[in-house]
Amino acid sequence: MEIKRRYCLNKKEIKKLKEELNNIFEKEIIPNKANIEIAITEDYEMVLANNEPIAFKINNKVYPTLKTILKHNLNSGKVVVDMGALRFIANGADVMAPGIVDADEEIKEGDIIFVVDENHNKPLCVGIALMDGKSMKESNKGKAINTIHYIGDDVWNF
Numbered sequence: 001m002e003i004k005r006r007y008c009l010n011k012k013e014i015k016k017l018k019e020e021l022n023n024i025f026e027k028e029i030i031p032n033k034a035n036i037e038i039a040i041t042e043d044y045e046m047v048l049a050n051n052e053p054i055a056f057k058i059n060n061k062v063y064p065t066l067k068t069i070l071k072h073n074l075n076s077g078k079v080v081v082d083m084g085a086l087r088f089i090a091n092g093a094d095v096m097a098p099g100i101v102d103a104d105e106e107i108k109e110g111d112i113i114f115v116v117d118e119n120h121n122k123p124l125c126v127g128i129a130l131m132d133g134k135s136m137k138e139s140n141k142g143k144a145i146n147t148i149h150y151i152g153d154d155v156w157n158f
Contacts, residue, residue, distance in 0.1 A: 001154050005040045017047065020062045021055060024112050025074045029054060029064065039158075046158055053158045056149070063148055065155055069114050069123045077113040079103045079136060079145065081124070086117055089124045092153060095145035100136045107133030113145065125150035 009017065014036050021029040030036065034049040038057075047055040047062070054068045064074075081089065085099030101118050111129045116122055127145040129136070136144045149155045 001041050001043075001158065003039045003041055007038055009036045009038060017055075017062065021064060024062075024064065025069075025072070025076050027072055027074060027076075029068060029072060041154075043154070046155070053155070056155050058148065063112055063126050064114075065158075066114070066123045066126060066149065066151060067156075069126070074114070075104070077104055077107060077111060079107070079113055079115045079133075080118050080121075081115055082118055086124070089115060089147065090151060092125075092147055092150050094143050094147050095125070095127065097131070097136060097139035097142050097144040100139075100144055103133040103136040105133040105137075107136070115145065123151075 018030045030049055037048045039046040039048055045057040046053050053065050055062050055064050079100055080102040081095060081099045082101050085095065089095060095115055107113055107129050109129055109132055113127060113129050114123050115125045117124060125147045126149040127147045130146055131139065131144050
């Protein structure tokens, strides 16, 4: 993956970015006094805090990286899948409702969420909820989450 351009954000842009990320998981993601940069690639804009990828933008929407979720031990917006779904998610597949074991009931359709496995509780992917949390747990058919970023993709390897 080739970085086309890289630039630092000003204080106003950093404040807006902080608000967007804090609203997703209700937790302070960007450290104070961090050097915040944007690295532009062909597919997305990577947000770097002190040269560490913390989020990325696609179509002006901000998504946290899996490494950020791991680092901050986030719980809101979490969906748990069974071990049978693991190999599909690891290849970037969308998450199907039958594989979901548990979900945060506060999740609403359209929310940015993350998926963990039931045994190790480690993040596997970041996606957009296609149904609410309660429906994810109860439904036996259909696509529940549109995967945006998963372990092993370009964002992970940035």
